[in-house]
């Protein structure tokens with residue numbers, strides 16, 4: 001999307017035809033730094049250390065990681081080594097494995113001498129497919145915003161709450177949860193976004209606020225614990241979040257804290273939608289709460305915070321007493337019963353197996369492989 005009028009994507013193949021540019025999201029919102037990935041290992045580290053993050057962008061990065069790997073070693077052993085290194089970079093977003101399976105399916109059957117070129121071509125397709133899917137999510141989600149607008153007084157603002165960053169920075173472009181928001185903004189709908197800061201990595205405060213602000217979308221950053229109060233007082237018309245994996249039963253895995261927002265929404269009659277591209281559906285998982293692996297990240301993400309000092313320096317400070325143990329679960333799972341609907345590129349679906357299977361039969365086949 002736009003950064004002060006100039007269009008950007010989160011990741012791209014450079015003009016040299018083989019290196020990969022990506023916005024270093026660890027530096028936002030204070031610095032806009034572009035990283036250059038020149039090896040498969042660069043892609044592994046970029047995913048693991050969250051230089052790039054967000055389920056679809058993790059998949060796109062892994063796809064280019066496989067292409068970089070095929071330049072290094074296109075043999076069958078090289079293909080397996082690259083797959084095995086990339087697939088363990090982070091455990092929760094199913095888009096990582098989806099992208100790697102797509103790349104392996106394209107590369108395994110062909111002559112190793114053709115693999116590097118074929119890998120870049122397939123990775124480019126995955127990138128463009130993500131953008132097209134998100135345009136579809138935008139259109140289908142926009143219809144929900146229009147329906148809410150029809151019930152409000154003319155000129156009233158529609159207030160949408162989102163958690164973490166499921167914006168264009170979490171995908172290649174448009175985002176998932178933010179796609180309908182950007183489309184509504186571009187069509188002149190009066191919207192405002194409540195942006196959960198999303199402790200401990202603050203993807204909302206640092207990334208969602210940054211991208212909405214640079215695209216001109218009205219928003220307010222709020223502490224994570226504020227959303228329930230806003231919902232109780234009629235200040236949230238709609239909640240839209242992203243997801244890292246949707247189980248066959250419609251359970252939704254997303255950034256830690258999503259479940260609590262869904263409970264508050266359910267308690268206050270606020271529609272709670274989850275926006276996702278179909279690669280995020282995992283039919284291999286029957287019960288999300290029981291079976292989706294929840295990443296636990298370093299405790300320093302909880303004990304420390306990094307920010308800009310008054311004189312412009314970036315500093316990291318400790319906010320937890322030395323010696324206090326911490327726990328850092330990066331995701332939680334919202335049961336399908338708390339989800340109003342799943343906004344996909346093929347429509348807004350009920351969060352259940354039948355609806356998911358009817359809309360995306362190919363995802364069942366993929367899970368069976």
Ligand SMILES: CSC[C@H]1O[C@H](OP(=O)(O)O)[C@H](O)[C@@H]1O
Nearest residue numbers: 053054055164166170242254255
């Ligand atoms: C469109 S997927 C965005 C999804 O990914 C985020 O996790 P992370 O920043 O740790 O990669 C978060 O769960 C978002 O909802």
